[in-house]
Amino acid sequence: MKRVVAMAAALGIIMGAYAVEKITIPAQATDYVVLGMGCFWGAEKRMGEIPGVVDVESGYAGGDLPGAGYQDILNHERALRTGKTTGRNHAEVVKVVFDPNKVTLETVLAKFWESHDPTQGNRQGNDIGSNYRSAIYYHDANQKAMGLATRTAYQKALDAAGYDRITTEILPLKNYITAEEYHQNYLKKNPDGYCGLGGTGVKYPRAVGKVAPMQVPPISSGTSSASTSPKMGIEPLKSDDLNPVRQLVAFEAEHCEFCERFEKDIMSHWQAEVPIARTLNSNPPSGWALEKPLFAAPTIVLFKNGREVARYTGYNGEKSNFWKWLGFQLLSPEQQKIAFKRGTEPPFTASNLDEKRPGRFVDPVTGATLFYSNSKFESGTGWPSFFEPVEGAVTLHEDNSHGMKRIEVRSASSGIHLGHLFHDGPPPSHKRYCINGNVLKFVADR
Structure with missing residues (x-):
């Protein structure tokens, strides 16, 4: 699965007089406009959702690299960042072909403004570089006028919402290049593909020059539990x-x-x-x-x-990779040795070995409950022992290490090593889950 990782750059834009690019219009009944919104994968999907748009093509435009391809543009951005060139880079763009009898240019541009954050300069969300700049590249005077008018209208809406100034460049189309085939309809061909596009949440006023009431998503509360709301805040967390x-x-x-x-x-x-x-x-x-x-x-x-x-x-x-990453941030070196290298603590050293209060023993990384204290018993082995885990909380694995045949016990939520299962426990199950106490966190009942 390909993911875009853009090179960071803070680049000055070299302005000049550009000749209007001549692109063959697919049919006389259609028109087109070329727009830069960051990564063109998400832009292509967004603009293709507009009724009346008949085609959206990913491409590159606005730079000094005629005939360049995707890797050329990435290499040029890297050279700009390191001061090895001053040539203007292309932006990733989409050429939006639409039927003016079914959709107006203003409607197309309204979707453009709403579908990305035009105040971010040489970036779009987490995609950073001048190749991800916001842009409207026009091919006639009407498009230029409409681009400027809609920018003014949307700036008023952004001002009311507390946003910065729009950085979108509005210039004649220059050096348009169709992107490689694998970039076309990328998210249709790869439903799980990367999409770094995110708008401001500020609605575009539907009539140029009139500012409509804005619908801004609520600010994220930043509480300790995960929000299940599909809308999160667009302002920085407090x-x-x-x-x-x-x-x-x-x-x-x-x-x-x-x-x-x-x-x-x-x-x-x-x-x-x-x-x-x-x-x-x-x-x-x-x-x-x-x-x-x-x-x-x-x-x-x-x-x-x-x-x-x-x-x-x-x-x-990759859930296990994420929890392993978090485990290395939260656990001590001794805990990491047990959790990720299948180590064993010395017997009679766990702080919770003699814990008898009502409560539960949880995974120290995920917080998921592994054992209840009423399943704990004194085995005399020097390790916390349980005759039954919480249903679905652990997984069992064959372990032939150290010349022995044993059954390894892991946490189902994080995958960390906990200990081993033996069959010398109390009746009726006769099971003994022999667990390293240093990778158990005890939570007492209130």
Whole structure:
């Protein structure tokens, strides 16, 4: 599965007089406009949803690289970032072909404004670089006028919502290049493909020059539990709502399949001790700091005392990898040795060995309940022992290490090693789940 990782750059745009590009219109009854909205995969999907649009093609435009391809553009962006060239790079764009008898240019541009954040400069969400700039490339005077008018109207709506100035460039079309075939209809061919596109949530006023009431998604609360609402805040999280000592933040993007999968696999079941918050804004919480720019959605960042200490970039269903990453951030070296290297603590050393209070023993990474205290018994072995786990909480695996045949016990939620199962326990099951106490967290009943 391909994911776009853009090179970070803060680049000046070289302005000039550009000749209008001549593109063959597919049919006399249609018109077209070329738009830059960040990654063209998501842009192609968004613009193709408009009734009256007959075709959307991914491409490159607006730069000084005639005949360039995808890798050429990435290489050029890298050269710009390192000061090895000053030539203007192409932007990823979509050529939107539409039937003017069925949809107006203003409607097409309204979808354009709503479907991305035009205030971000040389980036779009977590895709960073001048090749992801916002742009309207026109081919006649009417398109130029409509582009300028709709930009003015949308800026008024953004001003009312507290957004910065629009950075979208509106220029004559120059050096348009059709993108490679594998980029065309990418999200139709790859339903789980990367999509880093996210709008502001501010609606475009439907008549140019008139500002309609805005519908802005509510600001994310930043609470410790995962929000199941499909709309999250577009403003930066407020640090006052978060845990200043240790806090996870999932930076996501609108209409992002990877983010939806992360929500389904991880967020909707969140029980971990460390709190997590979600946001559609790529900036850190107010007063907090990221170590480097974000590059893909979702990116999960662990903050300690307001500073980033670790991050997990991207997600495509690899639950065990995510929990292992988090485990290395939360567990001590001794716990990591047990959890990830199938180590064993010395007998009679676990702090919870003699724990007899009513409660439950949970996974130290995910917080999922593994055993209830009423299933714990004194085995005399020096390790916490249980005759029954919570249903579905553990998995069993054949273990032939150290010249022995044993049954390994792992946490079903995180996959960490817990201990072994033996058949010398009390009746009626005669099972003894011999568990390393240092990878169990005890939670007493209230």
